[in-house]
Amino acid sequence: MNSRYLPLIITALVLGLLLAAGGYFFNNFLSLRVFINLFGDNAFVGVTAVGMTFVIISGGIDLSVASVIAFTTIFIAQTVQDGMHPLLSMTFALMLGLLFGAIQGWFISSFNLPPFLVTLAGMFFARGTGFIINDISLAIKHSFYSETIRGLAIPVAKVGRAVVRIPFTAQCLILFIIGGTLLAAFTRFGRNVYAIGSNEISARLMGVPVDRVKIMVYALSGFCATAAGCVVTFYMQSGNSSSFVGLEMDAIAAAVIGGTLLTGGVGWVAGTLMGVLILGTIQSLITFQGSLNNWWAKIFIGSLLFLFISVQQLLKHRLKGR
Amino acid sequence: MSGETLLEMRGINKTFPGVQALKNVNFALRRGQIHALMGENGAGKSTLIKVLTGVHPGDGGAMSVEGKAIAPASPREAESCGISTVYQEVNLIPHLTVRENICLGREDRFAGIIRWGRVWKRARKALDRLDLKFRINLDAQLSDCSIAVQQMVAIARALDIDARILILDEPTSSLDEAEAEELFRIMRNLREQGMGIVFVTHFLDQVYRVSDTITVLRNGELVGEFPAASLPRLELVSKMVGKNVDEVKKLEKRVAVTTASGRKTVVSARRLGRKGSINPIDFDLKEGEVTGLAGLLGSGRSEIANLLFGVDAADSGEMEIDGRKARPESPAMAMRFGFAMLTEDRKFSGIIPNLSLRENIILAMQAKLGPWRKIPPRKANEIADQFIKALDIKTPSREQQLKNLSGGNQQKVIIARWLAVHPRLLILDEPTRGIDVGARAEIEELIQKLREEGMSLLLISSELDEVVRNSSRVIVLRDREKIAELSGDNLSEQNILHVIASQATEDAVKEAVQ
Numbered sequence: 001m002n003s004r005y006l007p008l009i010i011t012a013l014v015l016g017l018l019l020a021a022g023g024y025f026f027n028n029f030l031s032l033r034v035f036i037n038l039f040g041d042n043a044f045v046g047v048t049a050v051g052m053t054f055v056i057i058s059g060g061i062d063l064s065v066a067s068v069i070a071f072t073t074i075f076i077a078q079t080v081q082d083g084m085h086p087l088l089s090m091t092f093a094l095m096l097g098l099l100f101g102a103i104q105g106w107f108i109s110s111f112n113l114p115p116f117l118v119t120l121a122g123m124f125f126a127r128g129t130g131f132i133i134n135d136i137s138l139a140i141k142h143s144f145y146s147e148t149i150r151g152l153a154i155p156v157a158k159v160g161r162a163v164v165r166i167p168f169t170a171q172c173l174i175l176f177i178i179g180g181t182l183l184a185a186f187t188r189f190g191r192n193v194y195a196i197g198s199n200e201i202s203a204r205l206m207g208v209p210v211d212r213v214k215i216m217v218y219a220l221s222g223f224c225a226t227a228a229g230c231v232v233t234f235y236m237q238s239g240n241s242s243s244f245v246g247l248e249m250d251a252i253a254a255a256v257i258g259g260t261l262l263t264g265g266v267g268w269v270a271g272t273l274m275g276v277l278i279l280g281t282i283q284s285l286i287t288f289q290g291s292l293n294n295w296w297a298k299i300f301i302g303s304l305l306f307l308f309i310s311v312q313q314l315l316k317h318r319l320k321g322r
Numbered sequence: 323m324s325g326e327t328l329l330e331m332r333g334i335n336k337t338f339p340g341v342q343a344l345k346n347v348n349f350a351l352r353r354g355q356i357h358a359l360m361g362e363n364g365a366g367k368s369t370l371i372k373v374l375t376g377v378h379p380g381d382g383g384a385m386s387v388e389g390k391a392i393a394p395a396s397p398r399e400a401e402s403c404g405i406s407t408v409y410q411e412v413n414l415i416p417h418l419t420v421r422e423n424i425c426l427g428r429e430d431r432f433a434g435i436i437r438w439g440r441v442w443k444r445a446r447k448a449l450d451r452l453d454l455k456f457r458i459n460l461d462a463q464l465s466d467c468s469i470a471v472q473q474m475v476a477i478a479r480a481l482d483i484d485a486r487i488l489i490l491d492e493p494t495s496s497l498d499e500a501e502a503e504e505l506f507r508i509m510r511n512l513r514e515q516g517m518g519i520v521f522v523t524h525f526l527d528q529v530y531r532v533s534d535t536i537t538v539l540r541n542g543e544l545v546g547e548f549p550a551a552s553l554p555r556l557e558l559v560s561k562m563v564g565k566n567v568d569e570v571k572k573l574e575k576r577v578a579v580t581t582a583s584g585r586k587t588v589v590s591a592r593r594l595g596r597k598g599s600i601n602p603i604d605f606d607l608k609e610g611e612v613t614g615l616a617g618l619l620g621s622g623r624s625e626i627a628n629l630l631f632g633v634d635a636a637d638s639g640e641m642e643i644d645g646r647k648a649r650p651e652s653p654a655m656a657m658r659f660g661f662a663m664l665t666e667d668r669k670f671s672g673i674i675p676n677l678s679l680r681e682n683i684i685l686a687m688q689a690k691l692g693p694w695r696k697i698p699p700r701k702a703n704e705i706a707d708q709f710i711k712a713l714d715i716k717t718p719s720r721e722q723q724l725k726n727l728s729g730g731n732q733q734k735v736i737i738a739r740w741l742a743v744h745p746r747l748l749i750l751d752e753p754t755r756g757i758d759v760g761a762r763a764e765i766e767e768l769i770q771k772l773r774e775e776g777m778s779l780l781l782i783s784s785e786l787d788e789v790v791r792n793s794s795r796v797i798v799l800r801d802r803e804k805i806a807e808l809s810g811d812n813l814s815e816q817n818i819l820h821v822i823a824s825q826a827t828e829d830a831v832k833e834a835v836q
Contacts, residue, residue, distance in 0.1 A: 004463055186435045188427065191418070195426055198417035205377070205413045206479075207398030207427050265417035 004266075007259035007312060011274045014257075014304070018281045026288045032157055032164050034284065039170035040235070042280040044069065044228040045250050046173040046273060049258075050180040051224025052251040053272045057184075058217045059197040059264030060115035064104065064122035065225035066247035068097055070240065071130040072229025077138035077239025086144045090230050094223060100126065101222020105215035119218075123248070130241030137240040140233055149234050169231050173273075176224065180269035183220075193217055197264025253301060254279055257308050278304070327389075328353045328518040329374075329405075329487050334383035336369050336542075343369040346383075347544045349537060351487060351518040356509055358529045358550070359522045361539035362562050362619055362784065367522050370539070371489055375407045376400040387487065398427075406480030410492040412472040414479075416465035421445040423464050424479045448478040451515075452508050469598075470501035477508065488512065489520045494528055495620060496598050506532045524620040525801050526555060526823070540564050556823040562618070563786065563819070585609050588747050588778040589630065593639035600625040602639050603804045605797055607747060612769060612779045614793030616786060616818050622802040623782045624666055627749045630780070631663040632656040657690060662740035663749040664733075666782075672736045675725035679717055679735055680706035682724050686739045709738035713768065730761025737768065748772065749780045754788060766792055786815045798822060 023030035039046075048065050055062045072093045079089040100122070107118045153165035184190040192213045195203040204210050233239060256262060257278055258271030279301060286297045329351040336344040344366045351357050361367050373380040376394030385392050387403050394400035397407070414423045421442055430440040445460050458471055467475070473493055480488050490509070494502040509519055509532055521533060529536060529550065536553055538545040538561045545561050585608040595602035600622040607613050615623045628634040632650030641649045643659050650656035653663070665672050674682055683706045684697055691697065697705075706720040713734045717727055724732060733753060740748060750769070754762040769792050773779055783789050789796055795809040798821045806821045808814075 182435070186438075188429055188431070188436065191422060191426060191429065191436070194418060195415045198415045199413075202413040202415055203426075205397050205407075205409065206415070207396070207401055209398075265415070 006315060007266075007308070008268055008271050008274075010308075010311060011258055011271055011278070015274050015278050015281065018278060018285065022281065022285050022288065026285075029284075029288060031159075033159065036156075036164060036166055036170060038277055038280045038284065039173055040167040041169075042276050043169040043173040044231045045247065045254060045279065046276040047176045047228040047231055048225050048247065049251040049254040049272045049276055050176045050269055051221035052248075053180065053255045053258070053260055053267050053269055054184070054190075054193055054217050055115070055221045056252070056255050056260050056262060057197045057264060057267040058193045058214065059200065060108065060214070060217065061119065061252070061262075062101075062104075062218065062221045062225075063116065063119040063248050064100075064126055065221065065228075065251055066244045067123045067126035067130070068100065068222060068225035069229040069232060069247060070243050070245075071126045071133075072097065072226045073232050073236070073239035073243065074130045074133050074138065074241040075239070076230065076233050077140050078133050080140050080142050081138060086140070086142055093229065094226050097222040097226025097229075098219050099222070101225075102215050102219035104222070105218030108218065109211040109214040115218075127241070133241065134239075135241060137238055139238045141237075145234070145237055167235075169234050172227070172231050172234075176227065177269060177273050180272075184267075184269050189213065189216060194265055194267075197261075197266075199265070250279060253305055257304060259308075259312075261312060262309075326353055327351070328355075328387065330384075330386045331370075331374065332384050334370065334373055334385075335381045336366075336373055336378060337381050343542050344373070344380075345543045347539065347542070349544075350547070351520060353486075353518055354513050354516050355535060356513055356519045356521055356533050358533035358536045359520055359539065360524070360529065360536055360558065360562055361545075362524075365539040365562075366542040367539055368491065369542070371407065371491055371520070371522060374400065375405060375489065401483050401485070404484065404486040405489065406483055406485035406487070407489040407491060408473060408476040408480065408493055410495060412469065412476050414464055414472060414476055417463065419461050419463055420458055420467065420471075420475050421460040423475055424448055424482050426479075428483065444482060445478070448482040449474070451481050452478060453511055454508075455504065468501075469496045470498075470504070473497070473505065474508070477512075481512075485517070487518050487520070489522070491522045492524070492620075493521075494523060494525060498598070502528065524618050526558070526618075527801060529558075530555070538562055554823075556819065559618075559819055559823045585611060587642075588644065590642040590645075591639065592641075594629060594636050594641055595638045596625070596629060596634055596636050597638075599634060599802070600629065601803045603797075605804070605807070607778045607780060609746075609778050610773055610776045611794040612773050612781050612792050614789035614796035615780065615782045615799060616789045616796050616822075617799030618822065619784065621799040623799060624751055625802070626799075627663060627751050627780065627782060630656070630747075631661055631749060654689075657686070657743070660744075660746035661749065662686070662743065662745035662747070664736055664740065664751060664753055666751040666755070673724050673732050676723055678721045678723055679710065679715070679727075680720040682735050683709055683738045683742060687742045690743050705742055709735075709741065713738055714764065728761070730765070733761070733765060734768075737765070741772075745777070747778045747780065749782075751782045752784065753781070754783065754785070786818055790815050790818070 019030065028034065048069065052062055052065065075093050076086065076089045080086050104118050104122045107113055108115050149168050152168040155163045155165045157164045192208045195208050196210055196213055200210060254275035255267065255272045258268065258273070258275030260267030260271065282300045283297050286292050286294060327350055331347070331349040334344050334347045347366065347370060349370065359367050359370070369378065372378045374385065376396045376399050379395060387405070392403045394403055415426065418426065424445040425441045429436045431437065442460060449458055452474060454474060458474065464472060464475065477488070493505060497505065513519060523529060533550045535547060536550050536558065537547045538558070540562065587606050587608050589607040591603065591605050593602040593604065603626065615626060617623055629636050630650070632652045632655050635651060636649060640647060648659065650659060650661065674685065680702055684702045688697060703720065709715070710717065710720060715731050715734045717731065724735060727735070753765055769779060769781065781789060781792055790813060795807060796813055796818065797804055798806040798808060798818055800822050808817055
């Protein structure tokens with residue numbers, strides 16, 4: 001077996017183990033509804049993490065995503081309150097997010113700046129801009145939200161008298177995962193991202209348009225974060241400029257647990273999905289257990305991260321030792 | 323054998339801030355020709371290649387491929403002109419598969435989606451053209467392949483773009499003998515298919531094994547283009563180092579004193595080696611002696627220094643330090659044995675530019691003491707002042723930042739740093755590179771003074787006259803092997819050149835005094 005896929009396999013095993021443990025300890029844990037909710041409730045983290053995966057594979061990092069999500073929610077809430085149709089508002093938001101990411105990418109590639117610093121600046125900038133729009137939590141009241149989005153849920157099964165539906169948020173996540181996988185594995189852009197992250201100098205010498213690809217990577221991340229912001233509004237039905245502080249770290253954690261190397265060149269969108277599901281499962285387990293403090297989730301996630309980065313390092317040493 | 327002109331470069335100039343790297347260089351490559359590009363370090367080989375491949379734009383001159391003028395501004399444009407390059411450190415993507423490395427950036431697509439099946443077939447076809455004796459797994463990750471295989475993959479990539487001009491920049495420097503032979507077979511094969519190959523190397527044997535034509539550069543200028551068959555080795559070497567063969571014979575006798583017998587041996591190495599870096603070698607370093615290492619670039623000079631100082635670990639042979647079996651595994655350990663090393667690249671691995679003279683001088687001392695025992699300021703000042711005086715370092719004060727000093731004075735500061743820990747063996751790798759004549763003489767004087775005080779020194783220099791002037795014994799290296807050890811009356815620039823150029827190593831060994 002190819003040892004390259006070992007991190008991915010370990011991730012899958014951990015996810016399976018967590019789900020099995022849930023099924024063993026709690027009734028109804030392994031039900032279709034819980035599984036679908038796992039997708040729906042974590043959709044915004046997942047959508048953000050897809051963009052983050054590309055950034056990390058390229059050897060960079062994007063700290064601005066959580067602020068971009070918060071900005072998006074308040075932008076949509078405010079513009080809808082001011083009479084704009086939600087679809088139009090979301091289109092504007094997505095374009096802004098794309099542009100914002102592209103500008104960050106432009107700074108990173110043109111001035112050869114560390115992505116950490118540029119996106120740190122972007123994080124403050126986006127967070128502050130959200131507060132300029134509105135500094136209170138704003139409800140979104142529109143028929144598009146209360147009827148259209150709800151109507152898009154796909155019924156899949158009937159359990160007793162209740163119908164289990166796949167909510168639109170979960171559909172969004174699946175769409176981004178499929179799109180991200182295609183982009184990563186089957187397009188020149190995707191392969192160039194891997195090439196840059198693995199060895200930027202070689203990539204340049206092999207004719208990869210490094211600067212352009214970098215700009216596109218951060219634009220993609222900005223786009224994904226904005227899309228995640230839209231997804232958030234679907235189930236929160238409100239906007240808040242102070243929400244989701246620190247979510248960028250969840251997205252990074254999901255990608256790393258999913259086998260993406262922080263040093264670049266290696267990673268899988270499917271792995272990131274599993275990373276997101278692992279984070280979500282831990283959260284569900286804590287909820288099901290009922291008496292444990294919610295912060296235990298963080299402790300578990302921290303321990304898991306330790307495990308995964310150690311495994312990655314060990315693998316790297318083994319490859320080097322050949 | 324050679325057909326029509328494939329590539330022509332005329333009057334190529336290239337200036338970097340402060341240096342003219344290329345002066346009016348001409349170069350021509352014909353179809354079905356293997357053309358060696360030779361020259362010592364700084365001769366301009368790499369710069370010429372980089373101008374040709376669009377990495378650095380040239381400042382003047384004209385290039386044409388098959389009669390059509392070209393001016394590539396990037397490696398990608400050069401590729402589209404049919405020029406492909408395989409660089410010294412294989413420039414491929416370690417985490418991608420072999421197949422992807424061959425086709426990266428040129429994958430077959432349908433509506434933006436890569437057709438991996440076609441890519442696979444194309445990669446196979448390109449590798450098949452190499453007619454390899456073994457099969458390369460297309461789906462293996464590149465970093466899992468040996469350097470030799472990676473090189474083949476890089477050449478396959480060149481074939482895949484239908485390159486007519488293939489540039490191999492030091493392709494054999496990390497290959498073993500059998501792997502190099504396989505590469506030469508492929509090169510001859512490609513020559514039959516009408517490809518023009520530019521072969522940059524510093525291995526003299528290899529040049530004569532495959533090349534039809536040799537172009538020699540020196541100090542950024544063209545020395546000339548010669549048919550390989552009619553350029554004897556000694557002449558090639560003398561053209562590379564810039565000394566006329568007759569002139570070499572007239573060189574005056576060296577000044578340094580020869581070795582006295584009965585000196586204590588500090589380091590004794592037997593069959594010490596490291597695969598891909600230096601072949602097993604024997605040598606002794608004695609107290610009160612300067613041992614010189616001579617050889618062309620890449621002959622293994624610095625590699626020996628790295629083994630001694632524990633930068634690289636030896637994987638064969640034995641080493642005795644003061645008669646006891648020991649082998650430095652890290653620079654820290656080498657320092658504990660009383661070794662010190664002045665590295666080749668002063669800027670990169672020697673000076674700490676933003677620290678003061680004083681801080682730079684006491685650095686090694688502090689490192690030896692460990693982080694918890696601080697050298698008292700008064701003592702640090704004393705030591706700094708003492709060395710500034712002893713080595714005649716020209717500086718307004720000991721608190722001056724090192725970056726503000728001239729190259730020669732910086733070098734003295736680094737020597738002072740090592741002298742402060744009283745080493746028994748001082749390794750000097752290119753101690754006078756980039757230093758003006760006056761400072762150079764002072765450093766040479768210092769070397770002799772340290773030798774007289776009983777220190778053991780190992781001197782590495784590409785300037786043959788410097789090695790000969792200062793050394794008691796000289797170990798001559800070629801192609802990562804010790805080919806002779808010269809001392810006494812045998813030690814002269816002319817003899818070193820002869821030994822390096824001589825075809826039969828046996829003759830050289832006979833001449834050498836053991």
